Amino acid sequence: MNAPILKVSSLTSAYGQSTILWGTSLEVKKGTVTTVMGRNGVGKTTLLKTIMGIVPPKDGTIEYNGEAVTKLPVFKKSRMGIAYVPQGREIIPKLTVYENLKLGLEAVSDRKAKIPEDEIYTLFPILKDFRNRLGGNLSGGQQQQLAIARALTGRPSLLLLDEPTEGIQPSISQEIGQILRTLARERGISVLLVEQKIDFASPVTDYYYFMSRGAVVSEGSAEEMSLEELQNHISL
Numbered sequence: 001m002n003a004p005i006l007k008v009s010s011l012t013s014a015y016g017q018s019t020i021l022w023g024t025s026l027e028v029k030k031g032t033v034t035t036v037m038g039r040n041g042v043g044k045t046t047l048l049k050t051i052m053g054i055v056p057p058k059d060g061t062i063e064y065n066g067e068a069v070t071k072l073p074v075f076k077k078s079r080m081g082i083a084y085v086p087q088g089r090e091i092i093p094k095l096t097v098y099e100n101l102k103l104g105l106e107a108v109s110d111r112k113a114k115i116p117e118d119e120i121y122t123l124f125p126i127l128k129d130f131r132n133r134l135g136g137n138l139s140g141g142q143q144q145q146l147a148i149a150r151a152l153t154g155r156p157s158l159l160l161l162d163e164p165t166e167g168i169q170p171s172i173s174q175e176i177g178q179i180l181r182t183l184a185r186e187r188g189i190s191v192l193l194v195e196q197k198i199d200f201a202s203p204v205t206d207y208y209y210f211m212s213r214g215a216v217v218s219e220g221s222a223e224e225m226s227l228e229e230l231q232n233h234i235s236l
């Protein structure tokens with residue numbers, strides 16, 4: 001059996017008095033794309049932020065590679081190989097593409113670490129051409145590619161990705177989908193994807209979880225899920 005790289009058990013988290021995650025449990029198997037779907041506001045972003053350590057968990061456990069990491073701060077999780085690509089991408093507009101990539105290296109403890117340029121530019125050739133262009137002058141799709149590339153500079157084992165196709169034209173979304181497949185299946189980087197678009201998620205995903213009101217209400221492998229079922233679940 002493929003061991004999980006990430007195991008989240010009964011995770012609870014809140015903003016002040018407002019509880020958002022009510023005991024969420026899920027697993028990401030190594031080298032797979034696992035997708036969390038659900039309507040706006042059910043807590044998908046909060047789930048990723050809690051896994052990353054941006055939002056502190058109130059209860060439950062998070063295991064990464066079999067090790068308890070529940071309460072570790074973001075920088076420790078980054079150094080252990082967890083990378084997070086936030087919704088909205090958070091590219092620094094006044095820095096060049098190369099400078100934005102360099103920010104990704106902050107996740108790595110080795111000060112002499114270099115950006116794995118060949119690997120990054122093989123996945124995202126456009127970033128090589130636009131190496132000296134300001135991040136703010138890239139299109140939404142190019143910024144999303146840069147955000148994923150920046151997360152990869154620290155050579156993570158697990159990528160947390162929040163709605164990468166938001167506001168992006170379909171052709172670029174497809175390219176991003178292919179890259180996620182390549183990362184998982186050829187490079188062994190596990191991906192936990194939060195996504196609302198079934199068309200995008202469907203060909204990319206190995207295993208689905210559906211959330212409603214801060215908890216997982218349904219799950220299944222890609223083979224088990226028909227498009228109709230996916231539609232039904234997402235509209236729950």
Ligand SMILES: Nc1ncnc2c1ncn2[C@@H]1O[C@H](COP(=O)(O)OP(=O)(O)OP(=O)(O)O)[C@@H](O)[C@H]1O
Nearest residue numbers: 015018020038039040041042043044045046047087
């Ligand atoms: N910083 C915050 N402080 C207080 N409440 C918040 C905060 N961030 C999110 N929320 C609330 O938490 C709930 C879950 O939000 P979250 O962003 O996790 O959902 P989501 O499923 O990712 O939705 P979306 O697809 O719209 O991003 C929402 O009701 C939201 O208003």
